[in-house]
Amino acid sequence: METPIPTDAELDILAVLWRLGPATVREVHEELRKDNGYTTTLKQMQLMTEKKLVKRSERFRSHVYEARLPREQTQQQIAGDLLRRAFGGSAKSLVLGALAAQPASAEELKDIREMLDTFARQKGASR
Amino acid sequence: MNAIALLFSQPWVEDLGRTLLHFLWQGALIAAAYAAARRMARDSSANVRYLLGCAALIAMLAAPFVTWFVRSSSVPAASVQRRVYPKAEWPVTLDGFLVPVASSQSQSSVWAERFLPSVVAIWMAGTLVFWIRLAGAWVVTAQMRSMLVRRAPPEWQSRFTELGACIGISRPVRLLVSAIVQVPTVVGCLRPVVLIPVGALAGLPAEHVEALLIHELAHIRRHDYLVNLLQSIAEALLFYHPAVWWLSKNIRAERELCCDDIAVAASGDVLTYARALVDLEGFRPVHVAAALAANGGSLAQRIGRLLGQARPATDAFSGAGVISIAILLVASAWGIFAQTQAQPKFEVASVKPAPANGPTTRGLRPLSNGRFTATNAHLMMLIMNAYGVQPYQIIGDPSWSKSDGFSIEAKGDPNADRTQVLLMLRSLLEDRFQLRFHRETKDLPEYVLTVTKGGAKLPQSKEGECVNADPNQPMMPGAALPCGMPRIGFSGTLTGRKLSMAQLVQTLAMTLNRPVTDHTGITQTFDVDLKFAPDEATAGLPRPMGPAADASDPSGPPSILIAIQEQLGLKLESTKGPVEVMVIDHVEKPSEN
Numbered sequence: 001m002e003t004p005i006p007t008d009a010e011l012d013i014l015a016v017l018w019r020l021g022p023a024t025v026r027e028v029h030e031e032l033r034k035d036n037g038y039t040t041t042l043k044q045m046q047l048m049t050e051k052k053l054v055k056r057s058e059r060f061r062s063h064v065y066e067a068r069l070p071r072e073q074t075q076q077q078i079a080g081d082l083l084r085r086a087f088g089g090s091a092k093s094l095v096l097g098a099l100a101a102q103p104a105s106a107e108e109l110k111d112i113r114e115m116l117d118t119f120a121r122q123k124g125a126s127r
Numbered sequence: 128m129n130a131i132a133l134l135f136s137q138p139w140v141e142d143l144g145r146t147l148l149h150f151l152w153q154g155a156l157i158a159a160a161y162a163a164a165r166r167m168a169r170d171s172s173a174n175v176r177y178l179l180g181c182a183a184l185i186a187m188l189a190a191p192f193v194t195w196f197v198r199s200s201s202v203p204a205a206s207v208q209r210r211v212y213p214k215a216e217w218p219v220t221l222d223g224f225l226v227p228v229a230s231s232q233s234q235s236s237v238w239a240e241r242f243l244p245s246v247v248a249i250w251m252a253g254t255l256v257f258w259i260r261l262a263g264a265w266v267v268t269a270q271m272r273s274m275l276v277r278r279a280p281p282e283w284q285s286r287f288t289e290l291g292a293c294i295g296i297s298r299p300v301r302l303l304v305s306a307i308v309q310v311p312t313v314v315g316c317l318r319p320v321v322l323i324p325v326g327a328l329a330g331l332p333a334e335h336v337e338a339l340l341i342h343e344l345a346h347i348r349r350h351d352y353l354v355n356l357l358q359s360i361a362e363a364l365l366f367y368h369p370a371v372w373w374l375s376k377n378i379r380a381e382r383e384l385c386c387d388d389i390a391v392a393a394s395g396d397v398l399t400y401a402r403a404l405v406d407l408e409g410f411r412p413v414h415v416a417a418a419l420a421a422n423g424g425s426l427a428q429r430i431g432r433l434l435g436q437a438r439p440a441t442d443a444f445s446g447a448g449v450i451s452i453a454i455l456l457v458a459s460a461w462g463i464f465a466q467t468q469a470q471p472k473f474e475v476a477s478v479k480p481a482p483a484n485g486p487t488t489r490g491l492r493p494l495s496n497g498r499f500t501a502t503n504a505h506l507m508m509l510i511m512n513a514y515g516v517q518p519y520q521i522i523g524d525p526s527w528s529k530s531d532g533f534s535i536e537a538k539g540d541p542n543a544d545r546t547q548v549l550l551m552l553r554s555l556l557e558d559r560f561q562l563r564f565h566r567e568t569k570d571l572p573e574y575v576l577t578v579t580k581g582g583a584k585l586p587q588s589k590e591g592e593c594v595n596a597d598p599n600q601p602m603m604p605g606a607a608l609p610c611g612m613p614r615i616g617f618s619g620t621l622t623g624r625k626l627s628m629a630q631l632v633q634t635l636a637m638t639l640n641r642p643v644t645d646h647t648g649i650t651q652t653f654d655v656d657l658k659f660a661p662d663e664a665t666a667g668l669p670r671p672m673g674p675a676a677d678a679s680d681p682s683g684p685p686s687i688l689i690a691i692q693e694q695l696g697l698k699l700e701s702t703k704g705p706v707e708v709m710v711i712d713h714v715e716k717p718s719e720n
Contacts, residue, residue: 021275021306022325030280060330060410080270084307087263094264094359095271096313096346098339099404100383103411104426112405112430119434120398 006069010048013041017054017067024062144243146194147250150368153190155456157183158370165377173384180378181354187371188361250367257363264359268314271322275306283328287321290337291344294393300347302340304328309411311339316352327410335403338394345389351382369452380425387433401430471547472554473499476537478717489532493548497539503532506560506714513552516709518667519571519640523564523711531716559717564709571706573642574699576632578649584696585653592654593624613655617668619684621657631655635699638687640667642706647697659690 006014016031017023023031029041045065048054055066084091104112161183168175278284279302287302305312305322312322321343328336346352358375365371391400408426481503491501491508501509506528510521521528539551556562593610613623613634621634628649636643661668665687684690691697 020277023277023306024326024329026329027277027304027325059324059326062326062330064326080274083263083267083270087260087267090260090264091267091271094261094268094355096343096351096355096382097308098310098312098342099408099411100425104408108427109405109409112427115427115430115434116398116401116405119401123398 006048006053009044010053013044013048014053014067014069017065018071022057022064022066024064028065140247141243142195142198143250144246145198146191147246147367149194150187150191150365151459152457153194154187154365154368154370155452157186157190158374161374161377173381173388177378177381177385180374180381183374184354184358184361184378187365187374188357191365253366254363257366261359261363271305271307271312271314272303272320276303276322278302279304279323279328286337287340287344290341290393291347294341294344294348294389296344296348300344310407311343313343313346313352316350316356319347319352321347330410331403331406334394334399335406338390338400338403339407341393342386342390342400345386346382348389349382349385351386354378354382384429384432387429391433397433401433404430470554471539471543471551472558473537473539473551476535476555476559478555478559479534480716481532481534485534491535493545493552495545495548497541497543497548497551499535499537499539499548499552501533501535503534505529505532509533509535509552509556509560510562510709513549513556514709515549517636517640517642519642520706520708521711522569522708525711525714527716528714533717561713561715562711563713564711567708567710568705569708570703571642571708573644573702573704573706574635574639575644575646575702576635577646577698577700579692579696579698582696583647583649584694585649585655588625588652588654611652615668617661619659619661619687621655621659623655625652626655627652635691636667638665638667639699642704643699644704655695657687657690657694658684659687660684662686664688 012032012034013028016028020027020031025042025045026038028045029038032041034041045054049056049065053068055068057064057066161179164179165176168179279287284302288299291300301320303320303322304325306325308322308324310324311327313319314322321340323336323340331339358378361371362375387400391397394400404426476499486502489503489505489508491499491504491512493499493512507518507521507524510516510524511518535555537551537555539548543551588610595610610625611623611627611630613621613626613630615621615634615638621638623630623634628645628647632643632645659665660683685693688699691699
C-alpha cells in the first residue's frame with residue numbers, strides 16, 4: 001500500500017491526533033496554537049482526508065478525525081488494548097454510564113421519537 | 128496434591144461450607160422480602176425503592192458473617208480439639224482388654240465431611256474468577272481516566288462546575304473528553320471524573336449536553352459509585368446465588384431512574400432530558416445482534432416513565448416467581464441440613480447390666496457391618512469410644528462410671544462402617560443412659576513431646592517386620608505385630624512397627640492419662656521397643672495383676688519419662704494447657720428393656 005508522505009504541517013496535525021486520539025477540528029486547532037485561523041486547519045484536515053492520511057467519521061453530528069497512519073504503538077497502549085479486550089466487558093459494570101448496556105434498535109428509537117413528539121404536541125411545547 | 132488435601136481437612140472448611148449453604152435460604156428470604164417491599168412501594172419515588180434495594184444488599188452481605196459468628200459461638204469446637212491429641216484411626220491394644228480408640232468425629236455425619244470440602248472448593252474457584260474479573264475491570268477503568276483523555280474546553284469545565292453546585296456538589300469535578308467511551312460516564316469513587324465522548328460537546332445541542340451532565344453529576348452526589356462497588360463485591364463473593372444478581376440488576380435500574388428524576392428536576396423540562404437521552408442512544412454504534420434483540424426496550428420504559436405513563440412490570444421475575452423460588456431454595460437447604468444434622472441410631476439395641484456371674488473381662492467391639500457388642504463395659508469406656516475422648520477429659524461422671532459393667536447387643540444399618548457405628552453408640556448413650564453434657568475448656572496438666580539435644584533414637588522401620596492388619600477387625604493378643612498399631616503391655620512395654628508420631632503420641636497420652644502435644648516435627652515412620660516401670664506417672668494403665676516392676680530398683684527398667692529420654696531420645700515436658708473437656712450434666716443407669 002502506498003503510504004503518502006505527510007508535509008511538515010500535516011505532521012504537526014498528525015502528532016496532535018496521535019496524542020489526543022480521535023478529535024474534532026476545533027480541538028486540533030486549539031492544540032496546535034498556531035497563528036493561522038481555524039479555517040486553515042479545517043482545510044488542511046479536509047485535504048488530509050482526501051490524501052487518506054486521516055479518517056473522518058461523524059459522531060454526535062460533528063466531524064471527528066482519526067489518524068490513519070499508526071505511530072509505533074507504545075507498550076502501554078498495547079497492554080491497554082489487551083486489557084480492554086479482556087476486561088472491557090466487566091469494566092462496564094464498574095462505571096456508571098448514562099445508558100443501559102443494551103443499545104435500542106432503530107425500530108425502538110423511531111417509536112420513542114414518536115412518543116416524544118406526541119407528548120410535545122399535547123403539552124403545547126415548542127420543541 | 129497433599130497440600131490441598133491438608134488444606135481441606137482443616138476444621139474451618141466445614142464451617143465455611145455450612146455458612147455458604149445457609150446463605151441459599153437466607154438470600155432467597157431477603158430477596159422475597161425485598162420483592163414484597165418493592166411491590167408495596169411501587170407508587171413511591173424511585174429513591175425509596177433504591178434504598179430498599181441497598182438495604183437488601185447489605186443484608187445479603189451481612190448474612191454469611193452473622194451465620195459464621197452465631198455458629199462459632201454456640202458450638203464450642205464440635206469436633207474434639209485436634210491440637211491436643213492427634214486423630215488416631217488405628218486401634219490401640221492393651222493386653223487384657225481391647226479399647227479401639229474412636230477417631231475424633233464431629234457431631235455431623237461423615238457425609239458432611241465428604242460433601243462440604245467440595246462445596247468450599249467450588250466456591251473458592253468461582254469467587255477467584257470473579258475477583259480476577261473485578262481486578263481487571265478496575266485496571267481498565269483506571270486507564271479510562273488517563274488514556275486518550277483530554278481536558279474539556281474551559282468554558283465547558285466552568286459550566287460543569289456550575290451545574291455541580293446547582294445540585295449540591297461542593298468538590299470540583301473534572302470533565303474530560305475521552306476517545307474511549309461512547310456515552311457520558313462517571314469513573315472513580317474517591318475523586319470521580321466525568322468522561323464525555325469525543326464530538327459530543329460540539330455535536331449535541333447545549334441543553335441536551337447539560338441535562339446529561341446533570342445526570343452524571345447526580346450519580347456523584349449520591350455516591351452511587353460506592354454502592355456499585357459494594358454490588359460488585361457481593362457478586363464476587365455470593366456469585367452462586369441468583370437472587371444476588373437479580374437484586375443487583377434491580378438496584379442498577381432504580382439508580383438510573385433516581386438520577387433521571389434529579390436531571391429533570393434540575394433542568395425543569397422533561398422533554399429536553401428525554402430528547403437528550405434519545406439523541407444519545409441514536410449515536411451509539413448499533414451492533415447487529417442488538418438490533419434484532421427483543422430487549423424489551425429499557426430506554427422506552429425509562430422515557431415512558433418520565434412522560435408520566437404507567438409503570439410496567441420491570442422484569443421477568445414477578446413477586447410470585449421470586450417467592451416460589453424462595454420456597455424451593457428454603458426447602459432444598461432444609462433437606463440438606465436435615466441430612467447432616469441427624470446422628471445415626473441403632474435399629475435394635477439391648478442394654479443390660481452385666482450378669483454377676485458373667486465374664487469379668489471388659490470389652491467392646493464396633494463392627495463394620497453395623498453391629499456393636501459390649502461385654503461388661505463400664506460407662507467410661509463407652510463414652511471414651513463413642514466420643515473419642517480420654518478419661519482425663521471426662522468430668523462429672525457418677526460414682527458407678529468405672530465399676531458397673533453393661534452388656535450391649537445392638538444392630539444398625541448394615542452399610543454403616545465403624546465410624547458410624549460409634550456415632551450410633553452416641554445416640555444410644557443419649558437415649559438409654561440419658562447422657563447430657565456440654566463442652567468446656569479447662570486448664571489441665573499436659574505434656575509436650577520434644578526431641579532431646581542428643582537427637583531422636585527412632586530406628587527406621589525395616590521391611591517385612593510387620594503385617595498390615597485390618598483396622599476394622601479387633602486385635603487378638605499374641606498375633607503377629609501389625610504395622611502402625613502401637614501395643615502397650617501392662618507390665619511396662621510399648622512396642623510398635625512402622626508407627627507415625629501421631630500414633631505414638633496418642634498411646635503416650637492414654638498411658639499417662641494426660642494430653643500430649645507433638646512438637647517433635649518427625650514425619651517419617653519408625654519402630655519402637657520401649658521398656659519402662661509403671662508408676663504414678665502412668666496413670667492411664669490399669670493396675671497390674673502380679674508383682675510390678677519397681678521403678679526404684681536400679682537393675683529394673685526406669686520410669687517412663689526417663690525411659691523415653693534414654694531409649695527413644697525424646698523428652699516429655701510437663702506443662703498446663705487448655706484442654707477441651709466433656710462435663711457430664713446428667714446420666715443415669717439404663718432401665719431394663
